[in-house]
Amino acid sequence: MSDDSVGVYVHVPFCERVCPYCDFAVVAARRLSPDQEQGYVDALLSELERRAESYAGRRLASLYLGGGTPSLLRPASVARIIRRVHETFDAAGSVEVTLEANPGSLERQRLPGFRAAGVNRISMGVQSFSDITLKRLGRAHRAAEARLALAAAREAGFDQLSLDLILAAPGQALEAFERDLEEAVAFGPEHVSLYELSIEPGTPFALADARGQLRRPNETGVLAMLEQAEHRLAAAGYARYELSNFARPGFEAVHNRRYWERRPVLGLGVGAVSSDPPSARAPFGVRRQNTRDLARYLDCTGRAESAEDRDAEIFDAATARGEAVFLALRTARGLDSARFSDEFGSPPRGFWEASIDELVGRGLLEEAPGGDLCLTDRGRLLSDSVFQYFV
Numbered sequence: 160m161s162d163d164s165v166g167v168y169v170h171v172p173f174c175e176r177v178c179p180y181c182d183f184a185v186v187a188a189r190r191l192s193p194d195q196e197q198g199y200v201d202a203l204l205s206e207l208e209r210r211a212e213s214y215a216g217r218r219l220a221s222l223y224l225g226g227g228t229p230s231l232l233r234p235a236s237v238a239r240i241i242r243r244v245h246e247t248f249d250a251a252g253s254v255e256v257t258l259e260a261n262p263g264s265l266e267r268q269r270l271p272g273f274r275a276a277g278v279n280r281i282s283m284g285v286q287s288f289s290d291i292t293l294k295r296l297g298r299a300h301r302a303a304e305a306r307l308a309l310a311a312a313r314e315a316g317f318d319q320l321s322l323d324l325i326l327a328a329p330g331q332a333l334e335a336f337e338r339d340l341e342e343a344v345a346f347g348p349e350h351v352s353l354y355e356l357s358i359e360p361g362t363p364f365a366l367a368d369a370r371g372q373l374r375r376p377n378e379t380g381v382l383a384m385l386e387q388a389e390h391r392l393a394a395a396g397y398a399r400y401e402l403s404n405f406a407r408p409g410f411e412a413v414h415n416r417r418y419w420e421r422r423p424v425l426g427l428g429v430g431a432v433s434s435d436p437p438s439a440r441a442p443f444g445v446r447r448q449n450t451r452d453l454a455r456y457l458d459c460t461g462r463a464e465s466a467e468d469r470d471a472e473i474f475d476a477a478t479a480r481g482e483a484v485f486l487a488l489r490t491a492r493g494l495d496s497a498r499f500s501d502e503f504g505s506p507p508r509g510f511w512e513a514s515i516d517e518l519v520g521r522g523l524l525e526e527a528p529g530g531d532l533c534l535t536d537r538g539r540l541l542s543d544s545v546f547q548y549f550v
């Protein structure tokens with residue numbers, strides 16, 4: 160697949176506190192000291208300088224500051240990062256610049272500064288408008304702060320606002336989730352991301368779950384929430400363009416789409432993942448992940464990196480094929496059979512004839528006359544079991 164653009168992902172690992180379900184590369188830092196902040200941004204920019212060559216000549220399509228909590232950075236640091244990324248890559252038209260923000264009061268005050276720094280899209284980690292749910296999730300903010308932060312983002316001039324909601328939180332009933340949806344819709348963001356709480360090994364929630372202390376909704380309850388979300392958001396004009404993402408027409412996330420379409424992404428920072436473009440040595444591309452150890456990452460700033468600093472997975476054809484199907488089927492557009500065939504030498508049926516017949520027969524997959532594939536409504540609800548057919 161030819162593509163001359165690049166998306167840049169910048170990971171900021173600091174969080175006010177570490178939530179008990181979180182498995183990201185994060186460290187607790189209630190307030191970042193100026194030195195700590197500058198040291199990390201220096202390391203990021205040094206990594207950008209070292210690695211930009213592998214993406215030389217590509218045009219910048221998107222920049223995403225995620226985490227962690229990037230809104231813990233001061234606007235001047237965010238401006239520094241944005242400026243340097245723009246100096247490194249020419250822009251491919253207008254560039255989507257997203258910053259993930261937590262709805263704390265400190266971050267709320269910084270929103271105008273982030274706008275002035277060049278951020279044009281805010282992804283607000285609301286999670287829920289219920290204080291009980293937020294407390295059970297171990298989140299640092301409360302619902303009232305989320306409401307204030309959303310209003311402040313609009314006041315600061317952000318006309319691209321995404322709101323994160325969580326479902327299947329401990330003790331969360333369908334009615335409570337419906338109230339979250341109603342409030343989200345009433346606020347009217349351009350984009351909504353909806354994540355089912357997942358229990359990651361090694362987290363405090365995994366321990367509590369093993370002891371039977373979490374009281375999570377069962378599978379039927381989760382399916383009811385998902386159905387309700389699709390129905391309510393569709394009625395309010397949001398299309399489910401990817402399994403976890405809903406948008407008003409024209410407001411689909413540019414950066415996130417790069418992952419589903421397997422386009423190159425340069426990931427900077429602790430634990431950041433990069434997707435290198437295909438090359439002669441790796442015709443199906445390479446996925447790299449930076450060390451998740453902050454001290455080791457900072458240590459890379461002044462020296463050449465060693466193999467231990469970054470894991471690299473060179474895709475073979477079979478892994479890349481499975482990945483292409485898995486990612487494309489997550490999207491409403493589905494899998495383009497002709498494009499798949501161009502890359503892998505045969506349409507999906509050439510590799511998974513029996514699986515496709517079975518899934519179509521069970522009403523989980525739809526196959527267009529040209530061989531394009533997409534999940535049916537039922538397939539979306541049972542997507543995990545569909546994906547297992549393509550590994």
Ligand code: SF4
Pocket residue numbers: 173174175176177178181182183185226227228261
């Ligand atoms: S705020 Fe987000 S990134 Fe930070 S610890 Fe909580 S879930 Fe993890």
